[in-house]
Amino acid sequence: MSLTQRKIVSEHAAEPVGAYPHARQVGNLLFLSGIGPRERGSKAIPGVKMDEAGTVLDYDIVEEAKSVFRNIRLILEDAGSAWENIVDVTVFLTSIERDFKRFNEIYREHFGSIEPCRTTVEVNRLPTPIHVELKVIATIG
Template identity: 65%
Template sequence: MATEDKELLNSSKAPEPVGLYPHARRVGNLLFLSGVGPRERGMKKIPGVELDENGNILSYDIEAQCHSVFRNVRYILEDSGSSWDKLVDVTVFLTNMKDDFKTYNRIYAEYFKDNQPCRTTVEINCLPTPIGIELKCIATID
């Protein structure tokens, strides 16, 4: 594949990556997003998360995190030249499926009522930062 067919993309609105990776990578007419969480750009505080002095989670609000992570995905899509309606696949990672799935699923349905990409939701033990949800997305791009 020619080099011009691969392009690394970063959003000026989404939170800074926590490692050496781009927000998104375009390959042909597909846009692959790196894992996106609910953090806010330039902020230490995570929406809906209360931490103790050692950085351990005291409490979190999955609803606030869902709204924030969906907003961050939208930022990356739009800054990359794609859009919400061009999402074709979403993998959702939850750290507490038992307590959070019902709320997450309700909010997900609000955001995706007009566009219904394929979806996989899995529970994982933890994420690299103290968050309860992360999305991995694939979209088309013109």
């Protein structure tokens, strides 16, 4: 049995930083690529302060997380799904020690009522000067 597949490229969320789509639908499941806090059409990263050389001076994990959540919502909506259909989340943080508590607070505000499964890992670095990225699985249809 072959499941129908469809590639999703949102025209509203931040552009992918590599050769991959925002998401791929397989049957009634939607698999999102790692989604960060950048904004479409901009190099600025919400919550991240950098100097002229591109060195991160400081960042606000709450502002980054809110922007990630916005991008995820946009992708889900463009795919024909919804925030409430999220069933699994993998969170990548660059500093669990610094950011885990504050991230959990903002996460609870946005995900508390739907309670998806979740895994959180600390990573040494993400592909751009960001400090949080989410990988999401949702249902569709």
